[in-house]
């Protein structure tokens with residue numbers, strides 16, 4: 001029986017969320033409806049992430065939980081990066097899975113669902129360069145802050161990371177496609193666009209790079225804010241850095257992962273940058289845009305990491321004064337070079353270092369947030385808060401801002417930041433900015 005309702009569960013990064021939105025649009029085009037909250041769906045798409053073991057295992061435990069009390073089950077599609085990594089093996093691991101579709105093949109989801117409804121168990125983990133985007137329907141819905149994937153894949157091969165294997169080689173979408181999608185997103189209600197790529201700053205079309213693209217998008221009426229993520233230090237060009245001082249709509253926020261503060265570990269990670277080259281980029285970015293919020297990613301307990309290496313990581317956190325940062329303990333991923341390196345670190349040591357790192361990052365986040373108290377700024381309202389009359393939006397520096405207002409998602413408010421916490425700010429409205 002062909003499913004009438006569907007639910008998509010995203011497990012991964014922002015690009016994974018973008019893929020989830022596109023799959024929802026594809027299924028919607030087939031006349032299927034998203035199942036209401038708490039209601040059973042005929043089709044469940046698990047849009048999985050393979051980056052760390054926990055995320056990957058969660059996908060399989062979720063499959064098991066989809067069995068209904070009466071013993072029946074929805075049609076189950078395994079999508080995303082676990083699907084790519086495991087392919088047909090996934091069907092053997094879990095007989096409940098009806099179809100397996102990789103992140104470069106999901107434009108075929110509707111026909112695969114039809115095949116699965118007839119009892120087949122199709123698998124598609126092909127990686128044709130960018131064919132997917134041409135086969136997707138036009139954008140018709142957008143949140144106030146909308147994601148737009150412009151670049152996919154990764155050629156960097158950091159020794160711990162599965163992304164080059166699950167997402168394939170770096171490819172850039174063509175300029176006109178991106179501009180067209182951005183226009184549709186704005187017509188559909190987006191006020192902010194977040195350009196996405198595993199290595200978004202490697203985006204290029206001919207001799208035009210990300211800075212030129214951002215400049216062109218900034219000319220779209222009704223689009224108020226532009227962001228991009230995630231960048232790699234090796235691709236942080238001077239033109240892109242300069243753009244932060246030149247384009248008003250480009251928000252003062254840069255996510256630039258460093259992973260470790262130890263050059264020995266960076267080398268073992270195959271990161272292609274040192275702490276000095278990284279810090280030099282940060283300095284240039286701050287010269288172009290002094291108030292910029294810097295964020296990053298860290299891994300603790302990479303194989304061979306000594307206490308001294310770890311302390312070097314704490315030092316780079318102090319040197320950069322991150323406004324925010326994500327940190328993870330190293331997770332050994334099958335097939336990656338680091339998995340077979342010597343001196344894997346004990347879990348307790350990784351945990352202890354992660355706690356110390358997060359405490360240090362937290363001090364800097366709080367300091368950054370406190371430095372913005374009293375600041376008059378603009379906030380893009382994104383969603384309802386927990387309390388009645390409370391809304392949550394984002395400051396230019398990507399802080400969550402809680403504010404009492406009757407303004408709806410998509411509104412841009414002129415407000416004063418009046419209080420700071422470790423993870424969010426409180427704002428008081430001065431007036432509603434002209435739309």
Ligand code: SAH
Pocket residue numbers: 051052154160161162163197198199230231232257259297298299328329330331332333
């Ligand atoms: N392309 C981006 C995002 C990669 S995945 C980048 O290069 O930054 C997001 C983060 O997950 C990485 O920055 C890294 O900090 C973390 N990560 C990747 N592989 C990991 C692993 N095997 N164990 C722990 N963390 C990992």
Ligand code: SF4
Pocket residue numbers: 154155156157158161162163164198199232
């Ligand atoms: Fe993974 Fe490194 Fe590529 Fe980022 S740059 S996706 S961490 S291999």
Ligand code: F3S
Pocket residue numbers: 011012013014015016048049050051080081162163166167198
């Ligand atoms: Fe996860 Fe794939 Fe993104 S592995 S982090 S969903 S690219």
